[in-house]
Amino acid sequence: MIIERVTLTNFGSFRGVNPIDLKPDGSRNITLIVGHGGAGKTTIGKAIRWALYNLQFHGTSGHGERDYTHEDVLKLFFREGGGAQANKPPSESNMSVKLEILPGESIKSALTSHGLKVGTYVLERSASVGKIVPSARDVILNPLSLKGPNLREVPDPQGFIEEFLLPASTSTFFMFHGDRIRDLTKQIEQPVADSIKLILDVTAMTNAANDLQKVMGQLARKAAASSQDETLRKVKQATWDKLDEDEKKQSLLRDEKNIMLSETREAVRSLETQHGDLLQAAGLFEDFDRKEKEKKELEEENEHNERKIRSLLDQFPREVLYHSLFGHAFEVKKQEERNRVHEKKMESLTRDKQQLEEMLRGEVCHVCKQPFPKSMIDSYKREISGFAEKIEEETGLLHEPDPEYEAIMQEVVILGGNNYNPTELERAGFELRGEIQDLENEMNKIDVKLRKYKNADVREAAKRIDDEMRQKEREIGSLEESLRLFKSTLDQFQRNKRELEKELFKLGGGASKEVKRNYKMAESLSSVFGEAVTELADEKRQEIAFETGQMLMKTTIKRGLFHKTAPVDVDENFQIRAMNMNGDNLEWDEESSSERSILSVSFIYGLLKASEREAPVILDTFFGNLDPGHITNITANLSSFGSQIVLMTTNTEFLDLTEYAPQSFWDHVNRYIMLRNNSDTNFVTKQKVLHSRSEAENEAKSQKF
């Protein structure tokens, strides 16, 4: 099937009516949906799943899926993704998701044989709430509506989806959240294996073979009703009934064991996560201790530095520490210049004073030899005394060199030769305190992470969990063994029942011709399906292994890890395994998470190639954890996965694609749907559809955050 358009109305952060065009255009079969975290990418995936299946997605084990409750549906009305409007009650009372779907080519004949039209079908799931501040009980779920190309309502929409589109259980393979995709390379659980059998038509053929066996049984008993030997018939009938009853009981027990097995495996996965967390916590504790030690050393260094500064401050006046030698020299020079001015004044004053003293010597005029009058002598004496006062005044203004200051200057010069630099010391102190602050911040962050582990010996706890995991793994081994026993017991019951049915049929020699013919026909049909399905399952396993291996070898950046000719094996339960160069199971190391994603996506490719079903491939934030080489290789091959590929990427992922994806990838992109949901849009998702890579690149760069 192809999803041509999805229209979200008041769904999550999509307010009002939002048609989103996803229709592929021939070989241009890739649609890119780009937006920052919370922009609404995942909401589109969620809307598609809600509309098709009313199912929530929790993982790839097949166990995590559950129907939406009224409470969950109410949440769908809310805007998510931040801002003041987040998780506020809805202002609109109706919400809907409309899908315009084109059933796949392979299904056309089936549609026609059921009297259904070929063309686009419109599926709509909707809900409403009647109150301004609603609660879950106010949610009204409207019946699912499906209209055919002739606009007539299709009576059983969910049945139509299961039969002609994509069965709910198989959607796990085609609508992925990027960070969960790697789970496909872990142990495949029964529901997932069942889904694989379903899309490969193995389920339908197995059911056919089993149903025909049952029909044979019914016909055999019908035939036996005409038996002449009533006692024998009754004995055989009773034996068959007892076998049937035992088989049912055993089946129930087997189902219980299967659930236990899945639960135990799930528990092991959870323990693995806890174990990983604890080991990480242990690493963090060590990191914390290392940082604490480093902080102590820095604090000691800082203390030493401060002591040195303090001791220098004790030795010298602060002014010395804060003035450079040049500053001192400048001050001294200025002072000397001022002294020279004073000295010149003093010289001039002294000269004037001496001239007057010379003139006054003997108190007689040197020219006329007459004595000066007394009034003149007194006037000269006053003038000479005035000069003396001024000279004294100027002398007082002269800067006297400070012997202590001179001594400090000498010390500074000596220490300068010994790398004494107070400014340098203070800068070093500043940097040290900065480093200490940084360490404290890092330690605080670690402390927050480790808060839940306070007072716990994480290494000890990790060991306990490791022991618990080993115990659970032993339980898994024993459950698997008991399931093998159940299988052989049930097979034996089946064989015994078939034998009894044959005997019952033989007893009914007088049965009608029709019953006998129908029995034979059912027997032949059962053989057809039984033999065909065994071969089909084998063929499909080989085909998946082959196609997955081909894609893996095209996209891996570590070809040397894998077996050259058979890099992938698929077992009877459709568990996928990568094979190493020696042909043994490949043990993944922690650095290979990107390779595991590549194997998982190659597996999806293999499944799609082996299945006759057509499905859109929707990958949500898949590229974030991939190496650049993987991005290049997978994007070069993505278009060949199916007729419709929808990629949801963050802006950063998209910009990575622009850097690493080859031109052949961009040639297959039909449109770029840019989503934005932030304060600029009042926290409502807005879409902008672009048709050129450069425009999309500019848009992504402009809103990269």
Added chain:
Amino acid sequence: MPSKNELLKKYSNKHAVNFDLVMKVFELERGRLHPGENEEKYRQQEVTELIEKWQESHPGDANE
């Protein structure tokens, strides 16, 4: 690799069963994949009816 239809054809020939009937049974089974006891009973009833109708309209077929 042979397709599902090719395999069904191969075994229809082997067991001398009409391929159209085989495909009808297959379509019926493919359309009803919900698990559950009632579903199984319903399918078996439909298969039985299909065989009966087929025999009525093809009285000369093999497998007697």
